[in-house]
Amino acid sequence: MSKLLYLSSEDIAALDIKPKAAREALAHAFRLHAEGRTHVQPKLTVPVGPGHFFQSLCAAMPDPPFATTKWVGVAADNRERGLPNVNGLIVVSDFTTGVPVAVLDGTSLTVLRTAAMSALAASCLARPGSSTIGFVGCGAQAYGHLASLQEVLPGLRKVVCNSRSRSSAEKLAAYARENGLDAEVADSPNEVLACDVVVSTVPAQPGLEPFLDASLLRPGCFVAAVDLGRPWRGEGLRSLDILATDDYGQAADPSNRAKLRYPGPFDSDLASLVAGTAPGRTDEKQRIMFLFPGFALGDLAIAAEVIAEARRAGRGLRLPL
Numbered sequence: 001m002s003k004l005l006y007l008s009s010e011d012i013a014a015l016d017i018k019p020k021a022a023r024e025a026l027a028h029a030f031r032l033h034a035e036g037r038t039h040v041q042p043k044l045t046v047p048v049g050p051g052h053f054f055q056s057l058c059a060a061m062p063d064p065p066f067a068t069t070k071w072v073g074v075a076a077d078n079r080e081r082g083l084p085n086v087n088g089l090i091v092v093s094d095f096t097t098g099v100p101v102a103v104l105d106g107t108s109l110t111v112l113r114t115a116a117m118s119a120l121a122a123s124c125l126a127r128p129g130s131s132t133i134g135f136v137g138c139g140a141q142a143y144g145h146l147a148s149l150q151e152v153l154p155g156l157r158k159v160v161c162n163s164r165s166r167s168s169a170e171k172l173a174a175y176a177r178e179n180g181l182d183a184e185v186a187d188s189p190n191e192v193l194a195c196d197v198v199v200s201t202v203p204a205q206p207g208l209e210p211f212l213d214a215s216l217l218r219p220g221c222f223v224a225a226v227d228l229g230r231p232w233r234g235e236g237l238r239s240l241d242i243l244a245t246d247d248y249g250q251a252a253d254p255s256n257r258a259k260l261r262y263p264g265p266f267d268s269d270l271a272s273l274v275a276g277t278a279p280g281r282t283d284e285k286q287r288i289m290f291l292f293p294g295f296a297l298g299d300l301a302i303a304a305e306v307i308a309e310a311r312r313a314g315r316g317l318r319l320p321l
Contacts, residue, residue: 003318005102007306011316012108015309019148022116022302023123027274029301030120032061033247034275039067040297042253050206051076057296064304065095070106070296076205084140085203086110090303100321102307106299113302114294115144117270118199118224121244121290123152124273124280126197126222134160134192136212137201138172141226145199146176149224153197159183162192189231190216198223202231210261214240219285229261229291237262237289242281244268246292256293270295 032038039060046054052075060067072088079085088106093099130153135142138161150156159176161169161183169185176183186192193216200212200223214236217223225232237243245251245266257263268278281288310316 002099002321004100004321005307005310006317006319007102007104007310007315008317009105009108011310012105012112012306015306015313015315017112017302017305017309019116019119019151021305022112023120023148023152025301025305026113026116026120026270026298029061029297030270030274032063033297034271034277037062038297040247040250040295042250042256043293043296045255051204057294057299059296059300060095061297061300062095064308066101066300066304066307067093067095067098068296068300068303070110070299072106072110074204076203090299092303092307102303104303104306109299109302109306110294111140111144112306113298114141114226115148116302117246117292117295117298118145118226118290119148119152120270121224121273122149122197122222125242125244125288125290126153127220127281127284128153129155130196130220130222131155132158132160132195133197133199134162134186134195135172135199135201136162136189136192136231137199137203137227138163138165138168139201139203141201142172142199143175145201145224145226146172149197149199156197157182160186160192160195162186162189193217196221199226200224200229200231201226203227204230210234214287214289217287219287221287223289225261225289225291228259228293229289232261234261237291240289241283241286242267242288244273244288244290246270246295246298248272250293250295259293260291262291
């Protein structure tokens, strides 16, 4: 009888997927995408209220031969409930037969996927000599991004942390120090904008007014706007030298375009960067932002890597279909 593999957040953490492995899995998937060998639909959103919505993200590819859907619920008020703002599950099926193969915790996998996407973009768009990294927002995504970006930018030495909750900024700074980096807590987000690399991970919340000014970014800066750019003042973003996204098609989809602080057009996407059809950074002084809503192909690529590692390690719960 066929078995369904279930992997919890604890299982995924125990597998300890390395940033390089996640990044290589993504690069392979986006090369296939550039060749037209993947099948991806723009994410579908069911809005409920301000900062409260549900999404479905679907993708399929022949190598590894899987298809996935990720079901996500976002509730901005969850902090008051002691819950993450974003929660989800990923269902994986065999590409050829359609038989369900696995169910994975989508929340922890999303952190892996998103950090790996930013790192893949940074490998093409960030200045190799970058030495400072700053975070506006210091939740789970900040930790994942710090590990992933350190690997592609080994010159990073200092971390600047800013968050609406000072305690979360202090925790991230302490984590950075434990990992051999200098770190400080910034009272103003403008201090973060003076870094070589900036990661914004501001969660959706009712009444949020943009407060980050792209004109304050230093020459040579690379920004990963993990939060759809919601804290950035949109009128200043086109002044940047390069604006990149995860996928041209998804960014142009009307429902997704409406959510992005900058609606396009974009200069490059991940498929064009890994395929070499977009040039990436061409000057050390260019100021560049990777502004992305998250792409289903990324979830599929990382889910496939997690499943392969779980099978090697014998990890997870096998359930009858």
